[in-house]
Amino acid sequence: MGSNTPSETQNPDHDHETISIITMDENRLQSIQQKINTPPKILSKTAGRATCSIFKVPKSFTDVHGDLYQPKIISIGPFHHNRPQFQMMEEHKYQYLGQLIASTSVSLPQLLTAVAPLVGKVRECYSEEIDYDDQEFLEMLVVDGCFVIELFRKVARWEAMNESDDPIASMSWIFPALLRDLHRLENQIPFFVLQCLYDLTCGEFVDSKVSLATLSLEFFNFIIQRPTDIILQYKDVQPKHLLDLLRSSFITQELDPKDLSNQNKAPSGHVVPSVSKLRQAGIHLRPGKSESFLAIKFKRGVIEMPRITMDDFLSSLLANCVAYEQCHKGHSSYFTTYATFIDCLINTAKDVEYLCDKNIIENYFGTEAEIATFINNLGKEVAFDVHQCYLANLFDDVYAYHKNNWHVYLATLKYTYFNTPWSFISVVAACVLLVLTILQTLYTVVPYYKK
Known part of the structure; x- marks a missing residue:
């Protein structure tokens, strides 16, 4: 009766906390102070200035x-x-x-x-x-x-x-x-x-x-x-x-600065779906006529993209321009925006194949799968503000068109029944058969009512 239960047992080690005091020697303190007083060398103070323009890639x-x-x-x-x-x-x-x-x-x-x-x-x-x-x-x-x-x-x-x-x-x-x-x-x-x-x-x-x-x-x-x-x-x-x-030299006058912000509405910040999903919504892609591949346009369900030749040089140029825009203080983000846009468009090798068939991508790079991998990697680790880019309004317009149910229904009808010549012939034959059936019924029923 007088014994202590486990909950009542007191552990003398928990009666008070043991505080150990670590004292720094003078040499260690001087070393810390020296590091405080030494300016950074690997990423120096110049890197944060507008005058700095040549960077080690992150x-x-x-x-x-x-x-x-x-x-x-x-x-x-x-x-x-x-x-x-x-x-x-x-x-x-x-x-x-x-x-x-x-x-x-x-x-x-x-x-x-x-x-x-x-x-x-x-x-x-x-x-x-x-x-x-x-x-x-x-x-x-x-x-x-x-x-x-x-x-x-x-x-x-x-x-x-x-x-x-x-x-x-x-x-x-x-x-x-x-x-x-x-x-x-x-x-x-x-x-x-x-x-x-x-x-x-x-x-x-x-x-x-x-x-x-x-x-x-x-x-x-x-x-x-x-x-x-x-x-x-x-x-x-x-x-x-x-x-x-x-x-x-790729940032032409066609890239209207007014596209950076719409005077009537603020961009809502949507990005575009992949090529396969755009096609399901009835959005077409065709080659544009501009000399700059950055000059992308969208009007009445059609995205116009100037042709880009994918090879070792262009892939290197894209990657280095994106890195430059990411590092340089206050720089515009045209190449970063383009990289994000095509990254949204391309998810699989099939998406690349479609763009090649449409003469938007000219492939000297490798297989369609290799292009898809490169483009998907191009957008990794990139800081991007969809509200403040030259394609902000295009992103929103394409997204709104894609979400319109009427466009989706029409596109579904087209791809289901009119995607190939044989499916089209089948639909026509079914319509003709339906009309003939209706006519036969009318010719059978109308004499009966006349009697």
Whole structure:
């Protein structure tokens, strides 16, 4: 009777909490304070400024399709500088520098002197702190910049380039790799550095008034292949770098800024269904006539999408432009919006096959399944505001049309009874049979009533 029950037993360890006090030694405190006082290097303060335009691609993007962001044969700028795999082209950079100097009246000291005042401004353009000292950094800017300019000039005189012993022209695998490497986000130097060097060395291009922007777009036109009048529209632009120039050249006047916000109503934030679901609702897709694949339109149940050629270059360009828009402060989101739109359209290889059949996608990329996988990955880890994009109203209009029951009924009728010639013939035969049956009944019944 006097024994304690288990609930009444007291554990002396629970009578009070044991507090252990950990004291930091002086060295540890100094280490913490030093880290507080040390500015970030991997993602420096410059990355949050509008002046910063060249970024290391976020790991969340590289985990999905990292090969699209990494240069393969040449390093431009500090992020991949001095890596062993680029040694072959590093040697050719100095050869091109010598050829550029030999073809102009400009000396190497003059080139270095012209770019030297820009070094501090250039450092502000990179998202990471540049560890190279000013002299090494200056040399890299001049060598890389002069290589790009001399390459563009040689390509503009392609026949003369082919007649020389230049392996970049004679070996067919090098030139396509350069086309891809020179537009990668991590592989850039600021355009104002290129412009400074071009103004000093442009030589014969002064007489023909070829701007650096035009010369650059003509270089990439070997693979994009757009009309000359389109290229000349951007002759006076001053982009951040070559990737930004390419990106800007697709943002045409057709992409009406008024589409960003409707004056009569605010976009409700809906996205579009997949191709298969759109077809079930009677929405058709057909190729548009614009030179820019971004210029998508919707009217009276038809989505017009300009043709896009899916290949290694375009897939890399799309991925790098999306990464650039995601990193650059206050940048417009045209490529991010386009990537989100086609990601909504395409769920399966069948959706890609339909777009290929409609001449909207020209496939040099691989199988339909590979294109579907790439496009679905393109939208991963991307921040996107459907209310503030150039297709906001199109998203809403397509969604509203798709949800209209009348359109769904008509489309269902069409696909059920008129999808093939045989089903159409069957429906016609059934209608004729029904009419004949009614007529036979009338001829049988009417004489009876007359009697």
